[in-house]
Amino acid sequence: MNQLLFERSTGNLGPNVFARLQTTRLLSSLQAAPQLRFDGGERGTAIQQDEAGSSEAPTLKRGIWAHQAGVNAIAIERLVSGGSDASVKLWDLESCGNPSTSHVYQPLASVKRGDRGHKYGITHMSFYPFDAAAFLSTSYDQTLKLWSTETLSISGSFTLGSKIYTHSMSPIADHLLVACGTQHPTVRLVDLRSGANVQSLAGHTNAVLATAWSPRHEYILASGSVDGTVRIWDIRRAGGTIGMLDKEDSLGLHYNGLLGTDGRPRTRLAAKAHSGPVNGLAWTDDGNFLISGGHDRRIRVWDAATGANTLASFGPSIKNWQLGSVTMFTSPTGVTHPRKELLFWPNETEILVFDLHEGRLVTKLRNTGPAVAGVRSANGSERTAQNRITALAWRGAGGGGMSSGVAMGGSNMAGAIFSAHLDGQIRAWIPRLEGPEDEDEAEETSETKEDKLKKRKALDDAFNSLMGKQVTFS
Template sequence: MWKEIGDRESGKLRPNSFINRIRSNRASSLQLSNHKEIVSSHRGSINSLQVDLTEGRYLLSGASDASLAIYDIQRATDYEAAGLIAKHNPILVDKQHPNGHKYAVSTAIWYPIDTGLFVTGSYDHHIKVWDTNTTQVVMDFKMPGKVYRTAMSSLATSHMLIAAATEDVQVRLCDMASGAFAHTLSGHRDGVMAVEWSNSSEWILMTGGCDGAIRFWDIRRAGCFSVLDQSHSQLGRRPPLVDQSTAKASTSKTRALQRKVGSGSSSKHSGNSKIFKHTKGSAKQRLHPGLLTSQDRATAHYGAVLGLKATEDGMYLLSAGSDSRLRLWDIQSGCNTLVHYEIVRLQSSKALQLAVTQDSGIVFLPCMTSVKAFDMWSGKSMMTLQGHYENINCCCYSTHDQELYTGGNDRQILVWSPLKLISDDMDECDRRIGQLPAVDEDSWSD
């Protein structure tokens, strides 16, 4: 760290590079926090965690006892051990609301642009929109089956759609503006357990089903436009773009051929129609690969797709499957990048919530009773975070504090933070109580 500070002082590092390097160093040194504790109020396994996208201050959690809780992770409610450990009690707890969920809450997400609303989905076949200030349900959507995951686009300015992944084969989009279903996306052959909006377009939706398929949808048109195939691969990152001169030459040749065919005699009309049909068919194949039989049955995993997570730049997609595989996909080309991640054991009964750092350098994957941290581009296992007594269901990374929050079947929410020295804690404690640190003294020497 001191080397980075020296390089920044001498001007060798630009401000953005310095910030990214410090964030990366903090993220790679995560360990169980010794200065922050979240007091869980849940009496069931924790299935979902999310920090709000506006302030990075409030943590929303949902559990299998149909309870919800909100924690202020920036301001502690109590201190222990002479002020060294900050305890965060829930500022909002909803356990037995008359209009609340009857069964386990499987997903809980914030409204992307305001903390005044949040959305929950449950095994009771309902998706509810809540008013945070009044703790009241303002909207209710009845789904055809258990709700596994919900998602809202953080880029959307033209719609207020909630994408719902349920045990039904169809993906439904709930419109918060009208209170009705806006779209029904058909294509999966089994229940859908993962859903994720693109970080580069507000119209692109990505879904993963129990049939092992990952489908890409443009909600402005009918049908999915791409189905990921694990055998369609490329080595490493995105390949270079095609040279424009070559593309222009091929385009000019195609136009010349079309003019030549168009000016042909009437005796060749039948042949020309065949060529036109072939060209039209190839264009259809290029525009709608997800509608073709051969590509429609492509699979991304040899089992159910349990979780999806897009990188912050919107260029890559991570997927975890019940085949104990973690795969990295190039979104533009739809190729499997062949990054070899360690084979880990994943629980297949629940949808998993993955987490990625802001610079897309580290991916966190819940693996039974531990969380594995992988280098995204090399696939190397960087660290294993162990602290839960039972299986872990979800993890959420806070870009504001570079902290990781995990929840599991042991009903606990653990905080993983960068290494913090005890001397720093003492200084903070002294500043908080307005006292100077005492000088070390002994009572036995003269």
């Protein structure tokens, strides 16, 4: 860091290059922040297992949970979370002045399962793109709900008649259409202005698990289905799909907008993006690339201009089997060097950070401390707990958020990642900041301090023994 500052002060590095280098370093140094906890107020006992396969008996400890039943979804402008028990909670992230110190967040407001909110587990949450005063949620109860952030009250509710797995809104469009992926094979479009289900996009042959609007073209929508296909739609067209992505196609022949002899777009009905269900879609914020994830344990990057598979390989470490939407996102273009954007992927119990275009693994983010194997609530009931990540959200230093691959808060990336887990926790991941040597020593473990003391004592003994001897020169 000192070398970078020197290069910047002497003019060898321009301000943009300096900012990119520093941001890349911060993104690569993200680490768990166990000092930041979320307490939803539910009481009970956590059943902890120190190590996987350990012969030691599980230990019981008073637990703290954001949602004791499990956290299914989160979204950030202000942080809202949705639980497996259909509860919704609003959190104030500004209540922590210094993320390096211990802090327990308390919910500002909460809505339990019942008439005021959802009846079944929440599947996805997102903030209204142009105003943090409203957010959206979908649920297994077949409803899409619009909420007021300030009062945590429902402003509108839309029943779609099928389980809703995901939803998305365009970050740039004037229209207020919400694209919903449901158990039904059509993509449902809900107009928040009229409150009507205005359009159904037919083409998929099975449930739709992922939807994502282009951040460049306001009428372009991508959807992924259990049938293994990714379809590209222009919602102004009545003719259906304008393109299908094909994993065997590195030229983009099936997504180039060319018309066949019958006057329809050239697509191949057998084209599939993945060999299994597609449950993750995200655009880069410049709209140049679309990223998809599927149950075939593959992540694919597609050239948005041609629909070509860029053939980026992310290796065999990808885990993906959940029947629900995967919330991955990419770092905004401009904060890293060109074509060096990073992809953040929730890999079951860890977060993998990849170079988007090369597929190279940059770092793994793993939780520290003993794992919670089960939860015993205050009424005595018990359940097993999984640490699987259900959602990711980014919060920039200026308070802006990024969720499901959509940038909301500009390009200031010196912030934090928040992850939702089925064990009931919301966990924070923050960059490791360089500090004075004495500050680093204060953060060391007692074992590290003892090792250093022993080394210093050994050096002192050697020095004293040498100084105690008389040295003569001939």
